[in-house]
Amino acid sequence: MSSKDNLKAAFTGESMANRTYLAFAKKADDEGYSQIAKLFRAAAAAETVHALNHLQRMGGIGTTMDNLKEAINGETYEFESMYPKFIEEAKTEGDNRAQWSFEVANKVERIHAGLFEKALSEIGKNEEVDYYVCSVCGHTHEGKPESNCPVCGAPASKFEKID
Amino acid sequence: MSSKDNLKAAFTGESMANRTYLAFAKKADDEGYSQIAKLFRAAAAAETVHALNHLQRMGGIGTTMDNLKEAINGETYEFESMYPKFIEEAKTEGDNRAQWSFEVANKVERIHAGLFEKALSEIGKNEEVDYYVCSVCGHTHEGKPESNCPVCGAPASKFEKID
Ligand SMILES: [Fe+2]
Ligand SMILES: [Fe+2]
Ligand SMILES: [Fe+2]
Ligand SMILES: [Fe+2]
Ligand SMILES: [Fe+2]
Ligand SMILES: [Fe+2]
Incomplete structure (x- = not known):
């Protein structure tokens, strides 16, 4: 494989590791292991740096x-x-x-x-508009939703404003 | 392919989309397109929901x-x-x-x-310890670094504390 392919493979691995550690951090918090949750979040942040370095070097940002x-x-x-x-x-x-x-x-x-x-x-x-994302299904809404999520039916309180 | 394999493939795609949109958001901010940057961040947040939904359903969290x-x-x-x-x-x-x-x-x-x-x-x-991550290379350090990053040489100011 060429370095270009390797950058892509490494970007994929780092992207998955980041998301996995994010999930593992939530699980650790749920289980009361707050220090381990913090370590997973730290490693996730590091994998973000790696993923973005690889993406930039493979010419993935136009x-x-x-x-x-x-x-x-x-x-x-x-x-x-x-x-x-x-x-x-x-x-x-x-x-x-x-x-x-x-x-x-x-x-x-x-x-x-x-x-x-x-x-x-x-x-x-x-x-200029604010976006709100449904934390259950990811539905992405322009402006503050007034009623249930049209995609998954979750209540409007499940939406989070994106800054 | 089985749904288990499909969940894995979808998790991979969603993970990469999230990281890519994060990079695209930074680029849009650099180019002065703050509204488009916000849209990329919103879509990235939605892809996080999708990735974590798929990961959970493929039994990826123990x-x-x-x-x-x-x-x-x-x-x-x-x-x-x-x-x-x-x-x-x-x-x-x-x-x-x-x-x-x-x-x-x-x-x-x-x-x-x-x-x-x-x-x-x-x-x-x-x-109990705080972690600091080098924003240049991802080096993950226990406690506040007092000197340059031992992995990439970046100054201590490049480290970010993880909460
Ligand atoms: Fe790692
Ligand atoms: Fe990494
Ligand atoms: Fe929803
Ligand atoms: Fe999407
Ligand atoms: Fe998605
Ligand atoms: Fe570093």
């Missing part, structure tokens, strides 16, 4: 215009191809928990693609 | 004792096998920037493995 286009492509792949296939396979297997996880993500990726497309079409004159 | 063992295995694979191979290939290619990124990560993963091993051996009676 101009914001390019980055929006890449985001739209990625989201579109997920909601047109990846998640629909995964949802069908989960139905065939009768794996309801996996099916739910794929279905809500699928709906949210379509919304992300729309938000990125709007941002791209208005670039340089983007309207 | 007890803290299990999680520490898995973390040690992952770190050990990286510093014993993955990064040494990538470093050699970067040297062969003369890709100095990739080599640096692999070398600092390699040193830090060894340190992470040691910290996790210590945490595991002292589980339930872990000493």
Whole structure:
């Protein structure tokens, strides 16, 4: 493999390690191991540095215009191809928990693609708006939600404002 | 593929999307597109929800004792096998920037493995300590660093305390 491929593989590994340690930190806090939770958060922060170093060196960060286009492509792949296939396979297997996880993500990726497309079409004159994210399903909402999450049904109190 | 494999693939995709959007948000801020930066951060937060949902459903979160063992295995694979191979290939290619990124990560993963091993051996009676992470190379330090980063040479001011 070339260093370019290796940077991609290392970026993947570091990205997964970061997310895994974040989950492990929450679990450690739940179990009362606050010091170990802190260590997992510290390691997660370090894996963020590694992931971003690798991403930068593999040329993975373009101009914001390019980055929006890449985001739209990625989201579109997920909601047109990846998640629909995964949802069908989960139905065939009768794996309801996996099916739910794929279905809500699928709906949210379509919304992300729309938000990125709007941002791209208005670039340089983007309207100021706050985003709120559903902590249950990831639904991404322009402005403060007044009612239940339209994707997963969670109450409006489950949304978190993004700064 | 089974839903278990699909959950893993989706976890990988969501983890990478989150990290990528984080980098895109920084870039948008650098370019003065603060509203688009906010949108990237919102989508990144949504991909966090998706990644953690998938991880939980694939049975990827154990007890803290299990999680520490898995973390040690992952770190050990990286510093014993993955990064040494990538470093050699970067040297062969003369890709100095990739080599640096692999070398600092390699040193830090060894340190992470040691910290996790210590945490595991002292589980339930872990000493209270703050961790500081080097924002240049990810070096993870017990207590406030008084001098330059031993991994990358960055000044002590580049360390960030983890809460
Ligand atoms: Fe790392
Ligand atoms: Fe998305
Ligand atoms: Fe939701
Ligand atoms: Fe997602
Ligand atoms: Fe690590
Ligand atoms: Fe450093």
